[in-house]
Amino acid sequence: MEEGVSTFFPDYKNWDRNEYKRKQAESIQILAHGLKSDTSLVIYDDGLGQKPENFENTFLSLLKGNKNEVHFVQGKYNMGGAGAVVFCGDKRYQLIASKYYDKSSEFGFTLVRKHPLTKTENKTMRNTWYEYLVINQAIPSFEIEELDLGLLNRKFTTGTILKLYSYQLPTGVKSISNELNQSLNEYLFNPALPIYTIETKERYPNDNQLNRHLYGLRDRLEEEDSKYVETKFSVDIRDQKFGKVKVTCYVFKLRSEGKNSTETSKTIRARYFKNNMPILFTISGQVHGHLGTGFISQSLKFPLLKKHLLIHIDCSEINSDARSELFMASRDRIKEGNVSRLLRRKISDALKSGQLKEINALRKVSHSVEGDDVDEILRNMTRNLPIQDDLIKLLDQTYILDDNRKQSKKKKKSATKNTKANKPVFNPKRFPSFFKINGNHPHKDGVTLISVPLNGKRQLKFSTDVEDAYFDRAQEPGEMQISLLGPELRGNGENPTPKNPEPRKLNDVFDIVKSSPSKGEIRIDLEPNSEVAVGDNFEIKVNLSSPSGELDQIFLVKITEPKKKENTDQPGEHPDNKLSLPQLIRVYEKEEEGAKKRNTWDTVDEKGVSFSHHIVVRPIESSDGLSEIYVNMDSTAFLNFRSKLKTPEQMDIAEKKYFSAIYFHTLFLYAITKNQKYSINKPAVEGENPEDVDITDYITDLFSASYAQFLLNFDTQELIRSFEA
Template sequence: MTNMVDAVLLKHALARGMDPKSPSAPQTMYEAVDLLIKNLRGGKLINLDHRDPWLRDFAQKNLAIGITGAKSKSEGLPCYTFVDNGEGQHPDNFENTFLSLSAGNKKSIPFVQGKFNMGSSGVLRYCGRRWYKLIVSRRFDGEGGWGWTLMRRRPGDRDRMPVAEYFVMPGGEIPRFEAPTLYPFHTVERKRYDGVHLTTGTIIKLFDYQVGSRFLSFKGARDALNENLAETILPFRILDLRQKPEPKRGGDRALGVDARPFYGMEFLLLNSHREEDLEGEDDAAGTGKLFVGRFTEPNLGEVTISAVSLKRDLPGWLRPQNSNSRVFHAVNGQVQYKQSRGYISQTCGFPALKDRVVILVDASGLSFAAHNEVWKGDREHISNTQDGEHYLDLVTRTIRESDALRDLQVRIAYEELERAAQAESNALFQKLVDKDPTLAGLLSSRDPSIRVPSGGGGDGGGNGERASYSGEYSPTFLTLDDRSGRGLEVPLNRTRILNATTDVENGYLQRPDNPGRVVLDDALRERFSVREHLRDGRLSIHLTPSGDRVQIGDVVQGRIGLVDEGLPEPVFSSPTEIRIVAEAADDTPKKPSTTDGQPRPRAGGATEAGPTRGLPRCVLLTKDGRSVDGHAVERWPEGFSEHDGGEIVDLGDGEVIYKINYDNAYHLRYRLSQRGAVAREVVTEKYILGMRIMLLGYEHSLRSLRDQAGGGEGLGEFLDDFRRMAARGAASTVLAVAENLPKIVDASSIQEVDAE
């Protein structure tokens, strides 16, 4: 798909007589889209409404993918056919393009993606055991006719190194033929599909393609694409030609073809792919896009990080049981590396966001050298090189520092706590703490609802919400704060921050249409890794000395500026002075606070101090979502059963919610064994209270373990599984203990044992 987009852009450039390698050619893919295809005000499909007819029409004529063959694992493997109305190749040029392994023929073209020669060779090992792949192509000007060849793995001893070979005529010539039009797709009834046809361009068919058993269905195939293309640059059409014809439905479905749009992950999350005649398409899962931050580093280049905030109800392909990926590193839209929910929760410190954001790391601005140092050849992992590790460290720091994500974490945590608190009563737990004050040590100091026997006092204020901020389209001023204006001392081994205030809107640095840029003097860019954050009128520039480019005693004069195409010139701050000093011995980071220096309100509603103790919120889970008097209730999560006890949801900042399975088999069995409504309610209250106590102890133990492990980053991937397992075990025993131990063990029974 990467090379298909390249081919279409190159065709349009060549058709205009443009030299793609010349300085006058577009310098980025987005410039190429605006100039050569359609003016999208920044080259981004996201700027179009999903109902724009151009999207569908262009995809059908230029970029289509057809799926044929097997629909299930028992049937075998499907075939994928990729069709582009692009540049195409002369048959005599096949060996230098489709069939080359190291030519790097697009390296000097700035507006294409496929510069690493992975297109032809990368897919072969997934094309069944025989590696069959068909290539058919005709140059856009029609010269040379249609060329074709069939690739395969050379038959022979499978213990030898595999060799890929391709078919040629006697004498080594690529076979060719003449035809005015090709129709690459046929229906299950072997009828020609007229919806896609080519007079020039390229067709590539992958036989028996191993996409993974989970992705064999049409929905599965699209889910796999969702995770691997953050954006497609140009619109695609995906055709499932394996369907049974339905004449009553008309259109493509009458032919047995299910045709769907595909515009990339970001478009899907924010705009949906819904069309009038399509069924089963979800509405947009995202609620908006946030600017997380940007960094530049002399040895790497520029990287921009954004996030799409998600609704509570995740689309199927993003649910934890289907995908653990939440952070997607992409180059020109193509995902190169993924990081998990645990990375957001534990490493970055935003546990409430692990299922409420998708983070997009746009690494398109890395230098060519950095691309080769950072990514492994499979384009699925990070290289353990110095540059690879430094890149990951800068990404993590930029995410951790983000005020936008921190504010979202507070808001979502507050919303979740409010949902859980709607019908909750802690009277029984208060009695328990009164009887055994040691339990108070397990409770948090926030959201006080439980009175500690030795204390008293009131509660704090705040509701977890920040006042809304509305900025200008373009900045009118940029003012350094007092400390930054007086100059900054930066130790060789530390990071220091230049802070400034401005009046520009939050999305200024990442909006698709006329994005703004931070302007820094070259002397700063060349000597420092620079991380940029803009939130609520506060611009923060994090400066970290870069390797051997600085030394103690260096003094750099610099200023910060903001600029966009709507401004005649940048808006600059006053100059300031950056001084390099000796390494700092200790620079332990402090917990973030609000910009005015006041403690940030806690998600549950109180500030840091509080003489009382907060009991974690409790929500009951029922199979069908039915209500239970006196409690907040949610429907079972997907994959839950009557054997599960519940789960613990970490909201960060010490706040958790206990979700207890009301329809647990052990609880219902004990409940039904009781005579009378009152006795049954007593059993239920024992079950809920007992589960809260046992999970409280487990969570306290888990936090201690994480503290001992220095943050517990290695545990991050498994914490939810551990919590769910603990709840399952607790549910199977808590009522046995609560109901039977008082009857079996009492003072008289112990005295009888002593007497014996």
């Protein structure tokens, strides 16, 4: 697609500037006509156009496949325009009009509709059909110089017009230049050309911005002055079975523009996740399927990032067989199957071991300042929980009930201290000046030797001084090429023999994952596929582009015996593998003058844990389970309960009852839901896609909906006495 754009639109690099982008967007316009309650859409395209005599082989044909060999356009069955007619009101009317770009033909038009069955046809026909208008067995046409169709800044001369009468817009979409514009931005993640969406003053007299252009969500995410994107990076994955995909991750800030984390999260959702699509699969810039936040929290095991991460998977270069197995013709979801599972596993493996893991670790830093009194209370309660053995067993499957967090914290603290190194400050350059492989690898005849087990993978790290965005920036991007040199060799002796006289491509023998630069480091994962055997040797060249001359590294890869699989116990099967109880962190609205330092709403908000009076609890999930449970000591539920008490002793007991009840109920709800393998989602509303709901969010909502008040006010002994009365 990029090659097609650069060939036909040589000034496309100027489209990062709004004045050029708006000018180009005038060539494709979507206009609203009619009443707000009965909207018709006009789609204008200043493209090739068609002659009237060619309508039947283009606009009006089905399954002709006239785009199969044009790789930078969408569609292959010639059904795009026809597919929209089923949403054109009850009678399915659609106008198609066009004039060829060189003005060598007349302006042709036709009207498509669903055939209205007569009474007789209703009795004899099982189905209706679609038909189009002809006059004297020909597409009607007439001469024009120009037509005033209400287009922005121009009149129609050549190109194509498609009018969709009484179009059934998704629920929640009203204004074409607002809600529809936003949805198109998401579904056309990276369109070839910018587009205008245009409303009318008659429909929205109070709207001051009736015309809005769009250039896809990628354009909005990569704006240089983005207020919400903290960082982005990419990973290239090459696999023998499905080909190549490029995965780009956009990590959002926890707080922006002076807003707290809740307000920032809401703004990010409104701007970038209107249709609940945090994981996007695209072909030639158009979304063909998506996944929910469950992939982030469950597959990647980065729940802290579930509301602050957008992942774009560009599938434009996957092979044809994989494409047909992966995507539905409707382009609205991913098929379940072997290819889908393989692709998700490859993406998950690549992201879990790279830059995203480091970002998640940074956001995991605790803000706890709790003291020994709370630790002791929890230890005593877990030793003496007044519950039945089967409930204890449920918790004991996952957690160590005798709290040993102090020991864990000490170990972690000392480990962290030992791993800290005085690294020099990294000063990135726009272009690289050096490139070398890291590590103390053995050498053979002056060439670095890398061993890779047949059933495993090997990650190689390279040092450079180029900026992180080198592979992905819009202006003067660089690239890294990995290639196989010379004939492949087989044998363990001094003189290995050629396996193949002609070298193959590297991805014929290795599945490869390549990351974008991160603070002066580039990572490559090599995983042998089924085409290699123990003893094979491959000479590989890695080349990093640079205006001053290409930088390269050459090394020899030797395939070694498969690694023996280690026996690893599942969490909970052995006491050493169990998790400590999650940390209890009490949070207050603000500091108390003269009192011991404590967590406040503002300090934990810096971590992305937001509170207000109506929020009672925030469980925080790590890759292994619950790591912290934040309890709001200034929730409306507790403040209302405490206001009825009179003595300090009563208030002290009530406080301990409150945070311990919230803590243990949260713990049990989480453990039960996890052990029963429940999945939770909200149904689609207002035209949006269904939304996956994480267990932690569900628990937070549950306590906010009067559950905390119930726990505080419910007394079993009083209930029994009421029955006895």
